[in-house]
Amino acid sequence: MDRETRAFAEQHFRDLGGQLYGGGGQAPSGVAFIKEPATFSYADFVKAFLLPNRPCVFSSAFTENWGSRRRWVTPEGKPDFEYLLQKYGPNKKGRGRHGVLQSGGHRERHLSRIFVDEQTLLEAQRHARQRDPCVFWDLDSSAEDLGDVFTLPVYFSSDWLNEFWDALDVDDYRFVYAGPPGTWSPFHADIFRSFSWSANICGRKKWLFFPPGQEEALRDCHGSLPYDVTSPKLLDTRLHPMLQHSSPPLEVTQEAGEVVFVPSGWHHQVHNLDDTISINHNWVNGCNLANMWHFLQQELRAVQQEVHEWRDSMPDWHHHCQVIMRSCSGINFEEFYHFLKVIAERRLLVLGQGSEAAQEENIGLGLGFQQAAFDVGRLAEVLASMVIHPDFQRVDTSTFSPGPEELLCQLQDAVAATTTL
Numbered sequence: 001m002d003r004e005t006r007a008f009a010e011q012h013f014r015d016l017g018g019q020l021y022g023g024g025g026q027a028p029s030g031v032a033f034i035k036e037p038a039t040f041s042y043a044d045f046v047k048a049f050l051l052p053n054r055p056c057v058f059s060s061a062f063t064e065n066w067g068s069r070r071r072w073v074t075p076e077g078k079p080d081f082e083y084l085l086q087k088y089g090p091n092k093k094g095r096g097r098h099g100v101l102q103s104g105g106h107r108e109r110h111l112s113r114i115f116v117d118e119q120t121l122l123e124a125q126r127h128a129r130q131r132d133p134c135v136f137w138d139l140d141s142s143a144e145d146l147g148d149v150f151t152l153p154v155y156f157s158s159d160w161l162n163e164f165w166d167a168l169d170v171d172d173y174r175f176v177y178a179g180p181p182g183t184w185s186p187f188h189a190d191i192f193r194s195f196s197w198s199a200n201i202c203g204r205k206k207w208l209f210f211p212p213g214q215e216e217a218l219r220d221c222h223g224s225l226p227y228d229v230t231s232p233k234l235l236d237t238r239l240h241p242m243l244q245h246s247s248p249p250l251e252v253t254q255e256a257g258e259v260v261f262v263p264s265g266w267h268h269q270v271h272n273l274d275d276t277i278s279i280n281h282n283w284v285n286g287c288n289l290a291n292m293w294h295f296l297q298q299e300l301r302a303v304q305q306e307v308h309e310w311r312d313s314m315p316d317w318h319h320h321c322q323v324i325m326r327s328c329s330g331i332n333f334e335e336f337y338h339f340l341k342v343i344a345e346r347r348l349l350v351l352g353q354g355s356e357a358a359q360e361e362n363i364g365l366g367l368g369f370q371q372a373a374f375d376v377g378r379l380a381e382v383l384a385s386m387v388i389h390p391d392f393q394r395v396d397t398s399t400f401s402p403g404p405e406e407l408l409c410q411l412q413d414a415v416a417a418t419t420t421l
Ligand SMILES: O=C(O)CCC(=O)C(=O)O
Pocket: 134, 177, 184, 185, 190, 196, 197, 198, 205, 262, 268, 270, 271, 278, 280, 281
């Protein structure tokens, strides 16, 4: 990130004045297509798509040199099952998960199954007939050299989730989805309100996009969101009383080799039009961090409502809510703090090295000094909100090092020392 882009991004968040990023605003009339890697910079992406939180599609020129596009695909453009079976079949995988995607973004795990073979295809076809979505497996960064599979486009390189998981050497959010025509992923917004990018290694997908908030008009009379936005049931206004307020989705057909950027909090539904394999990443960074924090607060509130009746009789009720939240959402307030801490310490390290050194040595540490300076600003804002949250104040932070208040001071000092104004 250069100085000018950082100033632009910081102004964007000042203008929001604490409002949630990427929420309202006029819905775009279409999804932009980026043709030429040579003329589209990281700064262009930040200004035109990341900050406005708008979807876009990158042409196949952006993935031209990826190993997966050569090795996973036959000359006819179909999945090369022989290669995939040999590479990812039984006993070839590390600790990765795989399974069949279920409704609501939940993943059922079938650890003993062979997925990348004929049986996979049959399995997926069976699910297609049931109008269920496609199969997936994890790209396991410990088990293979991901550089042989894809080259991370610079636009998506401020990726705190995968940076965090890599630092801890645990699970990550890198998936491969595979499915024949007719398989699909149901209507959802991504985990933690993360961004995602999705690259078609072969095949095509149809995407239906709804800007944040528009999903409200699709709720049924019980308040539930639809599983399938193409279902004729949605036309029943007794079942979906707010439907007249809904707008049609933005529709995109993603061709082989193209990459879709899914903004934070946008609901979407995705259909495979051919035998399709895609690589998908979920990612969070300074731009959508506050959305993730907002989402976690909502999740905790939902848990608290669910178990409200035991509040007075259970001595550790608040702690139990955090435990339940962790098992439902994959993360609780303590772990979210840990996530912030890991990223914050890495950014403070970059800033501590000073501008010149960090510019030269930014490999593996994000996008350099200006990016680190922007990141600490976003971290400080979210942590400041966390430390005054009553439920975070109930978390035992006595063993955290540094503690939340101390880390907040460090971040605020760094913000003051690097301010552009
Ligand atoms: O490709 C799919 O089936 C799902 C992709 C998706 O939901 C995403 O990348 O966020």
